[in-house]
Amino acid sequence: MLNQTASIIYIEESNFFLEVYLDPFNKRIRVDDYRGNTKFVLEKAEELARQHQAEKLIMKARTEDNLQIYERGLQPEAVVDRYFLGSDAHFYSKFYTVERKKNDHWITEDGMIQSIYQLDIASGKPFPPKEYELKKADKTCAEELAGLYRQVFQIYPTPLNEPEYVKKTMEEGTIYYVYFHQGKIVSAASAEVNSFYKNAELTDCATLKEHRKYGLMKIILRELEGELKRLGIYCAYSIARSLSFGMNAVLFQLGYKYRGRLMNNCYIYDKLENMNMWVKNLAAC
Numbered sequence: 001m002l003n004q005t006a007s008i009i010y011i012e013e014s015n016f017f018l019e020v021y022l023d024p025f026n027k028r029i030r031v032d033d034y035r036g037n038t039k040f041v042l043e044k045a046e047e048l049a050r051q052h053q054a055e056k057l058i059m060k061a062r063t064e065d066n067l068q069i070y071e072r073g074l075q076p077e078a079v080v081d082r083y084f085l086g087s088d089a090h091f092y093s094k095f096y097t098v099e100r101k102k103n104d105h106w107i108t109e110d111g112m113i114q115s116i117y118q119l120d121i122a123s124g125k126p127f128p129p130k131e132y133e134l135k136k137a138d139k140t141c142a143e144e145l146a147g148l149y150r151q152v153f154q155i156y157p158t159p160l161n162e163p164e165y166v167k168k169t170m171e172e173g174t175i176y177y178v179y180f181h182q183g184k185i186v187s188a189a190s191a192e193v194n195s196f197y198k199n200a201e202l203t204d205c206a207t208l209k210e211h212r213k214y215g216l217m218k219i220i221l222r223e224l225e226g227e228l229k230r231l232g233i234y235c236a237y238s239i240a241r242s243l244s245f246g247m248n249a250v251l252f253q254l255g256y257k258y259r260g261r262l263m264n265n266c267y268i269y270d271k272l273e274n275m276n277m278w279v280k281n282l283a284a285c
Contacts, residue, residue, distance in 0.1 A: 016040045026266040028056040038065045042072045055100040059092045078260030078277035082235040109242040126215025137176035142166040144185045152206040157266035177220045187216040191224045199235035234283035242274040251278040
């Protein structure tokens with residue numbers, strides 16, 4: 001892609017509006033919002049994909065536009081229930097290179113989802129040893145949070161290994177909860193809040209390997225859910241690496257429902273990965 005820095009652009013013309021996330025690191029473009037003439041929206045989105053040499057176009061679409069999007073050759077990948085102020089969002093994609101469309105793990109990942117749905121739903125709350133302390137993070141935690149993400153992920157789709165970026169996300173409304181052990185952050189996750197459409201993505205889940213046996217992530221995610229409910233946000237979703245049994249199992253056991261898979265979606269951990277979509281209606285809890 002031409003510009004190597006991720007950015008959001010807004011395009012407003014006489015009969016349509018587009019909000020687009022340009023993501024050069026992951027060689028993709030994502031339409032996060034739109035209104036007006038859907039035909040022109042789709043034409044502009046594809047023009048941007050070509051202009052920025054994207055390998056993948058992603059679109060968060062409204063139900064009423066499904067047929068028009070099919071006609072344009074986009075394929076459904078996932079759904080987030082109640083994303084748009086109570087209406088569903090359909091994630092569509094279009095691939096622009098043969099390599100980006102290939103995948104060797106799809107059947108394995110299908111089997112993993114089947115296995116996860118055989119698990120018992122978690123009842124009760126894990127109780128980690130008293131040396132673990134749960135806190136809501138603020139900007140003073142940014143350096144340590146960046147260090148945690150550097151340790152856990154060789155590659156990550158956003159620059160969370162940079163303290164300034166972590167601070168910027170906090171300023172923009174992202175909520176972080178962390179576990180401290182002996183004064184050091186050992187586990188963290190965040191809620192990226194969309195205050196206009198009243199939804200939130202639970203993301204940036206990371207726990208150091210030696211601290212993974214105590215169920216820290218389940219507690220952090222429950223804490224984030226409580227915070228979202230206090231803010232009047234009931235649509236929560238999370239996108240987990242399709243090859244990570246542990247993270248997908250955590251979401252299932254917390255009551256999230258599987259809603260599809262985003263193929264070759266982003267560079268994370270050590271390669272380009274498929275990502276599973278999980279969704280929960282917090283109002284039903």
